[in-house]
Amino acid sequence: MNDALRILPEIVFTLGGIVVMIADALLPKAANRRPLGWLAVFGALAALAASFWQAQLPAGTAYYGVVQTDAFSVFFHVLIAGIVLASLLITLDAVTSATESLGELFALMQFGAVGMMLMSSAVELLLVFVALEISSISTYIMAGYRRKSVKSPESALKYFLLGSFATSFFLYGIALVFGATGTTRIDAIAAAVSQAVAGAHINPLLYIGLAMIIVGLGFKVSAAPFHVWTPDVYEGAPSPVVALMSTGPKAAAFAVLLRVAYGALPQLHDHWVPILWWLAVISMTLGNLGALRQRNVKRMLAYSSIAHAGYILVAFTALSPDGIAAASFYAVSYAAMNVGIFAIVSHTGGYDDHLTLIDDYRGLAYASPLLAAVMAFFLISLIGIPFTGGFFGKFYVFSAALNSGMVWLTIIGLINSGIAAFYYLRVVAALYSEPTGASPIMAVERPSFPLLLAIFLTAVATLILGIAPGNVLHAAQAAAQTYSSVK
Amino acid sequence: MLTDHxxxxxxxVPTAGAVVVAFLPRKGRAIQVFTLLVTLATFILSLHLPAHFNSAQRGFQFEENNPWIASPAIRYHLGVDGLSLWLVLLATFLGPIGALVSWSAIKDRTKEFYFLFLLQQTAMIGVFVALDLFLYxxxxxxxxxxxxxxxxxxGPNRGRQAAIKFFLYTFIPSALFLVAILYLYAKAGTFDFAxxxxxxxxxxxxxxxxxxxxLSLAFLVAFAVKVPIFPLHGWLSDVIQEAxxxxxxxxxxxxxxxxxFRFNLGLFPEQSxxxxxxxxxxxxxxxxxxALIALAQIDMKRLIAFSILSNLSxxxxxxxxxxxxxxNGAVFQTLNEGLTGSALLVLVSLLYERYHSYDMTLYGGLAARLPWLATLFVITSLALIGLPLLNGFIGEFLVLSGSFASHPRWVAAAAIGVILSASYMLWMVQRIFYGRESSLILNRPAPDLNFREHVTLWPMAILMLAMGVLSPYWIRGIQSGVLQFPAVAERQAHGSTYVLMHATPAPPDPAHVTGGGTQ
Known part of the structure; x- marks a missing residue:
């Protein structure tokens, strides 16, 4: 029973998903399926509550030591439950036909959340792999959810092919690590490695395994040079799904990377820090330069998410508790602003996201001053202007990096953020420019209640993370304390 | 107590005002009236500062220092000294002026305009009072x-390009500036200025x-772009034209x-x-x-832009x-430029509202038709040129005399700039207000200043005179701030060349203090 409490949020989401699927099957074919979405929202709320509740559990493992609840896992559980909650609200706004096969979508979002949550609490690499697959497979299906559109299935297929390729890298990496250390448990790996380091004999398979794990996870967080799928997938997938998959699985994959790097292989930091250093530089640079050339907002945000993955990787190189806390904090602030902006992109994009060119946003301020203002706010946060979550995240990341002497990485990163300002600003300028004859104001439907709720929650979160980040910061720092390997 | 904060x-207060503006109805004048009241209230509140400022005391006054975030160690630390005191006042003084001058110039999207305008007020005042580098x-x-x-x-024509140019010019150096701040924090473990x-x-x-x-270079470049200093002024004329x-x-x-002043001189005296x-x-x-480029302009706004560059230099x-x-002169001149430059821009915008052109060759003979406007234009021009009794004279004189001892040749060259400024300003005045009445003027009869415009301009004109005549009142506060700088203190200690001016504080004279208030 105690063991079950340690995976309570996962259980809640699983039950929520099953309830939605059964209800979907029982409902007559022609019935309105939107209420199922509200059912899922309640599931997410319950999971959120369960995640918060877990904070009072003493840190410890369950199920023969494969799952660990600690400040770190609770931090990411809360984040993921929040992301799924907001994404469900956005989906409720975006579905046009009430009789589409919505039941599956709502259920899959919850099942995917189970995988993401488990990724952040698993301390057994095989369970991590299973969790990764649960999360990935739900995402592949969701990306192709709009069956009648051309782009959506294409996006799903690309995502699936490249994604499963990357997952196999990850699995192969685990196998090699097992070959080198004789275990797949995080703590046991750490012990075996420190023994090997003490004996000055490290099995070279370990290095290859580490590299393959980084490749697999690098794909999941869309770090360059493993990023090529991102723009196409984000462009084709339905926007509410992109809101989820650009933040949730990414946060979970970063959690795994933190566990592997700082939990299992801290002794090998001489080897993985340079790799992540380069991944960070390439991601930031390619992401920002790529985004400069985009005319489609969804593609632009895809490149921007590559760049943001790079910023988070900067924090990894700090090798300090502040670095871990900064990476975790950044994952939260990125989730808040990115889910928020996709809520608006989803609403204004219309059916099948056909209105997502930057030019389509011209004069949105005239059609809907509220949406334009909030979108501008999210863009400003993405640029990293002070008093927003985006700024504090960036500030904290680079502060941690500089504290560890990463001067050049900081300079490269902050110059990158200067370049990034350009393409975000282009959208802000479009929002507020007067509509011309060639590009009339986009017709914007009145935002529905769930959308307003989603926007409100994400905007408030972005603002609070910028002006009063104390609580989240404290939680992130407590999460970082679970890694005794760094001081 | 309220005065503690x-x-x-x-x-x-401007931020709170901005939040309210977001909820006011777009129709009618509610937004304008409310913004004006908010900026006036801010100005009146800020009068508390000179009234209770003690210029005999070194260090920061009206301080507020509370922890904001525990780790990283960020504090909410505010305070003013003689350096920032009058700059805060200048910012709050220009608030109502800005609201008044936008009254009829901004017709659509008023909510967006005044919301951002008030936010800008907060940002500017915040820059002057923040003493924690993160907050700053x-x-x-x-x-x-x-x-x-x-x-x-x-921006009427190329607003988007000008905005992006401005943003990138200033944002990328700011990124390096942030690196420098973070580096200092990594070494010192604090963002606190003191x-x-x-x-x-x-x-x-x-x-x-x-x-x-x-580090000092990273600070300096970020600031130099914002001033701007030659050769980083590329954004200035476009922005002045479009904003x-x-x-x-x-x-x-x-x-x-x-x-x-605050950071390069305060933190890096030797590097400076x-x-x-x-x-x-x-x-x-x-x-x-x-000055030379200004001489060649026919567009009034571009002329002003280059004259601003010249004066800021x-x-x-x-x-x-x-x-x-x-x-002392540099700080005083900063105030002058803020005041005189603003007045000129307001005057030119009033001309534009009447005749829809910034091209001064189209004007002529306006003095007879718009006597009040002409009067104020001439006063402002004379202040900018540096006519004795007006504020510009004090600033330029202090700067030139103060620096002459150490760099006579360069200062002699700079003095030519004074002559050039007289040429382009007087030439502009002559072209617009004197000579034959142009067809533009004849075809478009326009009224002289209305009540709102008088209210906008006269406070500035009076202040120009007050700052020229009663300069010791201002200099006293400024000097108390300037004397804190290590660079200056060091010079004093070595007893080397530092020129005491007639304008440095005479024994306190109560009549001046009461008579030369900021109103």
Missing amino acids: ILTLITF YGFWELSLVPMAILIALF QLQSALAAGSLGIAPQALSW PTAMAMVVAGKLGLYSI RAIAPLMIVLAVIGILYG FCILGIFCFALAGL
């Missing part, structure tokens, strides 16, 4: 955003001299100059000294280059000669 109030950087960056958006929204200052002065941080030079008047008034000058020869050369080039000259009079 006077700086917080002054800084954030927050306001510094925040000051870019409303400005850039307003230029993009309201602690950093003493730690750097004691040399206890273990930063290599070369690294210190780079709404209320924004063009505040875009250049005081923020950057104040920051050079090392780079001074270069800055003096750039300042003199800026003075002459700006005087401040740089005053700063980097490190003489007390020059430093």
